[in-house]
Amino acid sequence: MTFTIYELAAMQPALLVMIAGLLAVGLDTFVPSKTRIAHAMLCGGGVIAAMAALGSQLYYQRTAIHAFGNMLVLDDMACFLSLAILAATGLVLISSDADTTRRNIGFGEYYGLIMIAASAMMMLVASNDFMTIFVNLEVLSLALYVLTGITRKNPRSNEASVKYLVSGAFATCFFLMGVAFLYGATGTFALSGIREALALGLDSSMARVGLGMVMVGFAFKIGAVPFHMWVPDVYEGAPTSTTAFMSVTVKAAGVGALIRVLLIAAPMRSDLWADLLWWMAVATMVVGNLMALQQTSVKRMLAFSSVAHTGYALVALATMRSTDETFVPEAAASALFYLLTYTFMTLGAFSFLIYMGHELPGKDGTSEWQDAETLSDLAGMADRRPWAAAMMGLFLLSLGGIPPTAGFLGKFYLFAGAIERGHVTIAVIGVMASLVSLYYYLRVIVWMYMKEPMIADEKPHPSVAVVIALAGLATLLIGVMPGAFIAAAEHSIAVLR
């Protein structure tokens, strides 16, 4: 097999991100100051360069690049999801200088790990072979285990990190076992090779069990019920900026890879996986929303709400097989669009919790940074900070699915598509679940606007305000002018081969 230099273009965006991250790690040697603004600038530059590369691929190159023996493919879907991942990474980077300084994470490795994770996610959504899918899944998980425990003196952060590591390793076992079974049954790791084998009638029970276990592995990583147990603890224990980063990017990358596996490896055997996904989507929506109802911590509530949103995205995949047994791969476009809307509203909501953080007196006279978590932290803050409260209100209404926000259109597009393909039951369950979710989203708004303030010592940093403003802008923009984004999502699926 010979490789041409042209094939490097397929991984150029991911490479740019990774190089920026590695340079940021090395930068510590040359920039010995307390602030990490240079690191943030460098990584931001990498993100912008990668976005430019993806943009030129989308608008000038146009045809997908199949590289390295079809192990990687930079097609429209990879570009679409990579851009969403990069947007989230960029937003996290804007506030990360202030955030790391406050939490005393005085080292550039934070940036290196964020960028390595982002580049692995970009490679993951472009992976066309179980070998690359697996390795990139592991790279991003490893970086996130460390980012979860990066506030090393915080026992909750440590606990979350270990919990994530153990459950993540467990998920990896399932995934790897499934891949081994698929390899045993079909003799190949390549997604297209597996499709050919299945078409030849090699759909032995071993291949089916393998496919099932691979889906279990993905379900763990994206936090779908019944494999969601780690989500609330990890999201709550991790530093909020890490939570914001991983809650949106892992979901985009994981669901994206799952879409590629289903559409490339097993498109004409949707009878094998559609029902499984149907039950998973229903359970995820119901359990996620019911658990979120009971939470008093806003951060934990948002963690369960992110479980519920995984369920909404899975509705699109579960209903790709319409009730009259035709296969409609275009349905996956609504999952892509939903992931995009979810990225901005969730990132915004978590950033708001960073914005409302305050200092706690530490043990030895120093002060310790504490992001806002409970409802009482937010009580009555709308009087003091009307703009931030309005933005949080916007994110919550968007998460609940109220027009004219992005969240409404995402859900509308999802459920309307499901009904069009005859899946009325799951659409009704989804709409009911989002009605339930309105209760706990609106409760936060009630506390912000109608309660007397309890704690009023938050120390907001302007860079976090910038993140919230940009995320709010994106949420409104997608909500008001969704056409281009929906068209991009539909085109991504249409050209998927």
Add this chain to the structure above:
Amino acid sequence: MLATVAVVVIAVVLIATAVAVVVSDNLVHSVFWLAAMLITTALLYVMLEAPFLAAIQVMLYTGGVITMMLFGVMLTQRDPGSRVPSASEAPGWAAPVALGLGATLLVAIWTTPELAALTPTPSGDAQKIGHMFLDRYLIAFEALSVLLLAGMIGAIVLARKGDA
């Protein structure tokens, strides 16, 4: 025939040592059972005509990982011979679920008759493995180096002295 007997013996020893790792109360004993399990796995590789993989398995796991684990136990143990109670706190349905999963896997393997014909003959040839790394699986191989790098950075971040 002889090969089948050997594989069955290896499988029984493998499972027995794996169970011993889990049920042993003494951490050091657990580590040694793990070493026995890993060496038995290497024997399995030999039976599957992959001697190179077997050598790597012994060198990396028994030589590297187990030694590291013993050092870890030695350096962190507060009182000698400390015991880790292995009595499971898992709920009652954990065992049935695990057994059910195991049964599913077994049935899946047994009901796939074409398995032997499909699986490509393994090549234990180190040269061929090297070629695969730099040819067919080049990109996965390169991504693995990033994995190691991320692991290294992560270990340094979590273990080094200093603030945070």
